[in-house]
Amino acid sequence: MSKKTLIPIGPYHPLQEEPELFKLYCDGEIVKDIKWETGYNHRGIEKLSESKTYEQIFFLVERICGICSSSHPFAFANAVEEIADIELTNRAKYIRSIIGELERIHSHLLWVGLAGHFLGYNTVFMWAWKYREPVLDLFEMISGNRNSYAMFKVGGVRRDIENSKISVIRQVLGDVKRKTDLLTGAVMDDPVIHARTKGVGILTRQDIIDYAAVGPTARASGLAIDVRKDDPYAAYPLVNWKVITAQAGDVFAKAEVRLLEMYESISIIEQCLEGLKKEKEGDIAVKIKEIPEGIGNGRAEAPRGEVFHFVQSDGSNSPVRHKIRAPSYVNIATFKKSCIGQTIADATISLAAVDPCYCCTERMAAAYDSNSGDKIMNANELINASVKRTNEIKKTINSQL
Amino acid sequence: MGFKNYCFKKSLWVFHFGGASCNNCDIEILDCLTPRHDLERFGILLVGSIRHADVLLVNGSINIRDKERLIEVYNQAPKPILVVAIGACGCTGGLFTDSYTFAGPVDKIIPVNAYVPGCPPKPEAIIAGIIKLVLNA
Numbered sequence: 334m335s336k337k338t339l340i341p342i343g344p345y346h347p348l349q350e351e352p353e354l355f356k357l358y359c360d361g362e363i364v365k366d367i368k369w370e371t372g373y374n375h376r377g378i379e380k381l382s383e384s385k386t387y388e389q390i391f392f393l394v395e396r397i398c399g400i401c402s403s404s405h406p407f408a409f410a411n412a413v414e415e416i417a418d419i420e421l422t423n424r425a426k427y428i429r430s431i432i433g434e435l436e437r438i439h440s441h442l443l444w445v446g447l448a449g450h451f452l453g454y455n456t457v458f459m460w461a462w463k464y465r466e467p468v469l470d471l472f473e474m475i476s477g478n479r480n481s482y483a484m485f486k487v488g489g490v491r492r493d494i495e496n497s498k499i500s501v502i503r504q505v506l507g508d509v510k511r512k513t514d515l516l517t518g519a520v521m522d523d524p525v526i527h528a529r530t531k532g533v534g535i536l537t538r539q540d541i542i543d544y545a546a547v548g549p550t551a552r553a554s555g556l557a558i559d560v561r562k563d564d565p566y567a568a569y570p571l572v573n574w575k576v577i578t579a580q581a582g583d584v585f586a587k588a589e590v591r592l593l594e595m596y597e598s599i600s601i602i603e604q605c606l607e608g609l610k611k612e613k614e615g616d617i618a619v620k621i622k623e624i625p626e627g628i629g630n631g632r633a634e635a636p637r638g639e640v641f642h643f644v645q646s647d648g649s650n651s652p653v654r655h656k657i658r659a660p661s662y663v664n665i666a667t668f669k670k671s672c673i674g675q676t677i678a679d680a681t682i683s684l685a686a687v688d689p690c691y692c693c694t695e696r697m698a699a700a701y702d703s704n705s706g707d708k709i710m711n712a713n714e715l716i717n718a719s720v721k722r723t724n725e726i727k728k729t730i731n732s733q734l
Numbered sequence: 735m736g737f738k739n740y741c742f743k744k745s746l747w748v749f750h751f752g753g754a755s756c757n758n759c760d761i762e763i764l765d766c767l768t769p770r771h772d773l774e775r776f777g778i779l780l781v782g783s784i785r786h787a788d789v790l791l792v793n794g795s796i797n798i799r800d801k802e803r804l805i806e807v808y809n810q811a812p813k814p815i816l817v818v819a820i821g822a823c824g825c826t827g828g829l830f831t832d833s834y835t836f837a838g839p840v841d842k843i844i845p846v847n848a849y850v851p852g853c854p855p856k857p858e859a860i861i862a863g864i865i866k867l868v869l870n871a
Contacts, residue, residue, distance in 0.1 A: 346785075350750065350758065350761070350764060351757060375799070375835050377833040377835050380833070397756060399756045399760070462768035466765075466768075466770050478761070716800060718835065721837075
């Protein structure tokens with residue numbers, strides 16, 4: 334048996350801003366095996382959600398992930414609206430789609446920047462993040478906050494996009510489009526980027542099917558899956574757009590898909606703005622009396638892929654069960670395919686190519702790794718933590734009485 | 735002003751510790767370094783190792799798993815070190831105080847020099863916090 338070197342990356346390292354631990358088992362410079370450990374980011378959101386009302390949960394699920402902070406509320410709203418059988422007003426649908434697509438633009442720009450950073454191309458990082466700023470300004474104008482927009486509620490949206498703002502949004506979008514042209518040109522024509530990303534971290538169509546990957550990761554391998562088309566929600570069936578795919582499945586194809594998707598997003602927003610003009614101002618939400626008993630499944634296409642929320646209601650004002658599945662949860666598993674056989678230097682960009690979002694992924698407290706025997710956190714420890722917490726809360730409540 | 739504090743007057747090197755956060759504060763911290771806000775013009779630089787750092791930025795609620803690592807990182811830091819808690823979660827635990835994994839807030843685990851509240855704080859707020867920190871160091 335050949336000797337393998339273990340290279341641990343993380344959990345707190347400069348590569349990515351979130352904590353995660355990668356273990357690369359290398360033979361010389363070639364990565365032979367990869368393991369990853371998460372859990373540094375687990376916040377127990379599903380459990381917390383059971384103790385909150387439907388209105389409060391929107392603020393909670395928004396904070397699952399800061400980058401896709403409209404996708405989770407989107408999926409949750411879809412789930413709850415399925416239970417209560419609510420039909421939205423057109424204006425609410427358009428506003429929801431606008432927020433979702435603006436988020437896709439800023440998320441993809443963010444990824445392009447980070448990818449450049451991982452390749453040692455800091456110019457791309459600085460450019461992409463500079464061009465991302467106007468989008469955040471739009472968010473600030475629409476919702477009052479640069480991230481975590483708090484725009485969603487059951488039956489509609491919380492704030493209107495007044496018709497007077499439409500021209501400003503158009504203008505900024507035109508600006509973003511020009512900058513994106515510039516960036517796309519610079520990225521797509523750069524020989525160094527070609528050399529570093531073409532043929533690196535290839536995922537074949539079959540790999541994607543085997544690992545059930547979603548989002549741009551799947552679309553870059555020629556699989557046209559997109560919740561917006563497959564299970565239309567909000568205003569997506571009302572506008573014209575196409576699903577972007579590429580065939581190569583390497584890092585370059587993933588970058589290409591993301592860059593081209595930004596143009597689609599811009600076009601969707603423009604059509605939504607046009608639609609917004611025809612609808613009555615202020616008609617943004619329907620009144621909800623109560624959430625009946627039942628179960629609902631909500632899906633939404635986040636910038637990284639499909640977000641899935643399952644909500645079970647018993648007719649009270651908070652759910653009995655709330656299950657969340659984020660896109661990175663399945664996409665991260667493709668590392669097994671994309672990184673093995675690469676050099677260490679290429680592993681970095683292959684890891685980054687699926688745009689992994691660990692705070693989305695941390696839905697489940699992994700209890701035990703049966704293969705390696707690595708203890709992550711066993712069930713007893715979890716239960717003890719929970720019991721301890723209850724006791725503490727009891728104590729504080731008793732002392733207040 | 736002592737000699738140690740005098741050292742903080744010039745270029746601060748920052749190490750970023752993201753606890754169990756939602757990524758919002760993390761990207762706003764990175765945002766501070768990009769062209770619009772450009773913290774680097776004050777000599778502030780994000781470094782890869784805590785052993786090179788003057789400032790430890792902590793954001794996110796701290797869960798059971800992060801807690802020991804945060805203490806470890808703090809112990810490895812060259813002293814004196816300035817600790818800044820960023821965001822609602824870093825300052826108090828925020829929304830996640832009732833969670834079964836919550837082990838924070840940061841100031842219960844390590845001493846904190848400055849708090850920047852907000853969910854997430856705007857880059858301007860982070861810059862203001864750091865400037866205050868430098869002026870009062």
